[in-house]
C-alpha cells in the first residue's frame with residue numbers, strides 16, 4: 636500500500652498559500668540541481684526539469700505522464716518546452732486545484748492513486764519525481780516487503796509506457812543511520828508528522844526492483860543539491876515566520892522549521908541522498 640489519501644493530505648494540503656511562501660515560484664517540492672554556484676532556487680528547479688525532460692527523451696511530438704506531479708511545476712516546464720500531451724496524477728486535491736487554475740496548454744491532471752490510473756494509449760515517456768517515497772511504509776519495510784512493493788510500482792509504470800519509452804525517475808534515498816538520539820528523533824519526527832506512511836528507499840532496493848521491465852541507462856547522485864535546496868526552503872520559511880505563525884499557527888511553523896533543519900543535516904551528513912535515473916522500458 637502507498638501512503639493513503641488522508642496521509643497525503645497531511646503532507647501536501649496544509650494550504651497552497653503556505654507552500655507558495657517558501658518553495659520556488661513554480662512550487663517544485665523536490666531536489667533542484669544547482670549547475671552553477673550562484674544559481675537561484677528558481678534557476679536550479681528549472682535545471683532539474685530540463686535534465687528530466689532530456690532523460691525522458693522528450694520532444695514536442697511526444698506524450699508524457701508525470702506520476703506524483705505535485706502542484707504542476709514540472710508539467711508547466713514540459714508544456715512550455717513542448718509536448719503533444721503532458722498528463723499528471725497526484726493524490727492531493729489542493730494540488731489538483733492549483734494545476735487546474737494554471738490552465739496549462741496540453742496539460743491534464745487526475746486526482747487519483749497512480750495504481751488506479753489506466754490508459755488506452757500508453758505514453759511515449761514517463762517522469763516521476765520523489766513520488767516513490769510514498770510507496771512503502773516503515774511497517775512494510777520492517778516486514779521485508781520493500782523490494783516487492785517497489786517492483787509493483789515499476790511494473791505498474793511499465794503498463795503506462797510504450798516499449799522503448801524512457802522514464803526520468805527521481806527519488807530521495809535512505810543512506811546512513813545517525814548516531815545521536817536527537818538526530819534519530821528528528822528523523823522519526825519528519826517521517827511520522829510531516830510524511831506519515833512514507834519512507835525513503837535504499838538505492839539497492841530500487842535497482843533490484845527495476846527488473847524485469849526497466850533497463851537502467853544513466854544515474855546521477857544529487858545529495859549535495861538537496862542540501863542546498865532544503866537550506867533555501869528553510870531560509871525562505873524563516874523569512875516568512877511572522878506571517879506563518881499568524882495565519883497557520885505556531886505548531887505549523889515550529890514543525891516545518893524542525894523538519895527542514897533536519898533535512899539539511901540529513902543531506903550534509905549522508906543520512907539521506909537523492910538520485911536521478913534514466914530508465915528504458917524493455918520490450
Ligand SMILES: C[S@@+](CC[C@H](N)C(=O)[O-])C[C@H]1O[C@@H](n2cnc3c(N)ncnc32)[C@H](O)[C@@H]1O
Pocket residue numbers: 637638643647662663664665702703704705706708709724725726727730747748749750763764765766769
Ligand atoms: C514530494 S511530492 C513531489 C511533487 C512533484 N513531483 C514535484 O517535483 O514537486 C510527492 C507527490 O507524489 C504524490 N503521490 C503520493 N502518492 C501517490 C499515489 N499513490 N498516486 C499518485 N500520486 C501520489 C503526492 O500527491 C505528491 O504530489
